[in-house]
Amino acid sequence: MGHPYDSYRSLFPILSTHVYLASCSQSALAQPVSHAIEEYHHHLLTRGNNWSLAMERVKAARRRFADIIGAEPDEVAVLSSASDAISSLATSFSYQQGKNKVICTEMDFPTVGHIWLAQRKFGANVSFIRSSNEIIDTEQYEKEVTHDTLLTCVPHVCYYNGYKQDLGEIADIVHSKNSLLFVDAYQSAGHIPINVREMDIDILVAGTRKYMLGIPGTTFLYIKKNLAERLEPRVTGWLGQEKTAMFDIYKLAPGVGARRFETGTPSFISVYAAHAALELLHSVGVHNIYAYLQEVTCFALEYGREKGICISGSQSVEYRSSLISFYVENASEVERRLKEKNIVVSARNDVIRIAPHFYNTKEEVRYAIDELIDLINGR
Ligand SMILES: Cc1ncc(COP(=O)(O)O)c(C=O)c1O
The missing domain is CATH 3.40.640.10 (Type I PLP-dependent aspartate aminotransferase-like (Major domain))
Known part of the structure; x- marks a missing residue:
C-alpha cells in the first residue's frame, strides 16, 4: 500500500531534504503554519x-x-x-x-x-x-x-x-x-x-x-x-x-x-x-492519522524485531503510540551522527526515539532503523 498522505508531503519542506522522525520533540513545520x-x-x-x-x-x-x-x-x-x-x-x-x-x-x-x-x-x-x-x-x-x-x-x-x-x-x-x-x-x-x-x-x-x-x-x-x-x-x-x-x-x-x-x-x-x-x-482527521500510524507502528515493531534490536515498553500496538524507542548505548551521540546523515530522531538517556507522523512513510522508518543498526554495529 502506498502512502495515503503523499499529497500532503509537499507541505512540509524539510521532508525533501531530511528523514524527519522527531514528532515526539518537534514536528516538521508545515507551509500553512x-x-x-x-x-x-x-x-x-x-x-x-x-x-x-x-x-x-x-x-x-x-x-x-x-x-x-x-x-x-x-x-x-x-x-x-x-x-x-x-x-x-x-x-x-x-x-x-x-x-x-x-x-x-x-x-x-x-x-x-x-x-x-x-x-x-x-x-x-x-x-x-x-x-x-x-x-x-x-x-x-x-x-x-x-x-x-x-x-x-x-x-x-x-x-x-x-x-x-x-x-x-x-x-x-x-x-x-x-x-x-x-x-x-x-x-x-x-x-x-x-x-x-x-x-x-x-x-x-x-x-x-x-x-x-x-x-x-x-x-x-x-x-x-x-x-x-x-x-x-x-x-x-x-x-x-x-x-x-x-x-x-x-x-x-x-x-x-x-x-x-x-x-x-x-x-x-x-x-x-x-x-x-x-x-x-482537522482537515486530515486525527482518527485517520491514528489508523495510518498504527500500521506504521506494526511495521516498525516487526522490522525492529526482525533486525534483533531491543524495543522499550509494550510490544503490542494496542498499548503504544507511533513513538518507538530503541535501546542504544551513547544515544545522544547516535542522535548526532544520524543528524549528520540528515536523519532527525530524538535521544533520551539510553534510547533513540523514532517518532513518525502522518506525513512520514514506512520507507523512511525502515531507512532510519537500517542506519541506526549500522551505527550500532560500528559501520
Ligand atoms: C509528556 C510531556 N509533558 C510535558 C512536557 C513539558 O512541556 P513544557 O516544556 O511545555 O512544560 C513534555 C516535553 O517534552 C512532554 O513530553
Whole structure:
C-alpha cells in the first residue's frame, strides 16, 4: 500500500531534504503554519498593533482544540507551556488533611513530578506509581489510588517509550476512589483520538509543538466546566478575569470555566501557528492519522524485531503510540551522527526515539532503523 498522505508531503519542506522522525520533540513545520507565522509578523511590521485580530485567533485556536478533544471552548485555557499550566492548576487546590494525596507515575514527564513535589510545602502528599518492565498495569492504579487521593496524574502516552494507557479504564478506577484524573496528553494530542467526555477526563494538558504541528509557546489546559468553577488559581492575571475589558484593579472575579486559568498576553505568534496547525490536523482527521500510524507502528515493531534490536515498553500496538524507542548505548551521540546523515530522531538517556507522523512513510522508518543498526554495529 502506498502512502495515503503523499499529497500532503509537499507541505512540509524539510521532508525533501531530511528523514524527519522527531514528532515526539518537534514536528516538521508545515507551509500553512509557516505562513501563519509570517502573517502575524507581517501585520506587526506593516500595520502595527493587531490586538483584536490576535485575540480572535486565540479564540479560534481554543475552539478548534476544544472540538478536537470533544470539549466546550469555555473548558479550555490557552497558556504558554505545559509546566505553566500544571503549576497554575497546582495553586488552585487546598490540600486538606484526609484529601491531600497527589499521585504521579514514573512514566510522567519529569516536569509533572517536579511541580507536584514543589507543592509539598503547601500540604500535598506526593507519591509515585512505579513502572515495571517500562509499563504500568491498571491494577496498580487499583492498589495505589486511595480514598485520600485528591488527584491522579497520568501520561496518556509516555514520552520515553510511547507506552499508551487506557484512559477510560484508569478514569473508572480513579473516580471510584473519588479522585480527580489529570492527563498529560502532550505526547498523544494530534495523532491519537481523545474525547474528554467519553474518557471521563477531569483535567488535560497538551502543548502544540509535538504532534499538534505547532511551535513552542502555546499549550491548552482543559478542565471540566463544573470543576473549573470550583477552583481559584493563585497564579492569575487580567485575562483570567470575568470582564477583562473593565480594567478594574479592585475586583478579582475569576472568568468562566477554564478561562480563569489564563493570565496575561499569550504568545500571539505561537497561537497563529497553533491555529493553522490545528486546522491542518482537522482537515486530515486525527482518527485517520491514528489508523495510518498504527500500521506504521506494526511495521516498525516487526522490522525492529526482525533486525534483533531491543524495543522499550509494550510490544503490542494496542498499548503504544507511533513513538518507538530503541535501546542504544551513547544515544545522544547516535542522535548526532544520524543528524549528520540528515536523519532527525530524538535521544533520551539510553534510547533513540523514532517518532513518525502522518506525513512520514514506512520507507523512511525502515531507512532510519537500517542506519541506526549500522551505527550500532560500528559501520
Ligand atoms: C509528556 C510531556 N509533558 C510535558 C512536557 C513539558 O512541556 P513544557 O516544556 O511545555 O512544560 C513534555 C516535553 O517534552 C512532554 O513530553
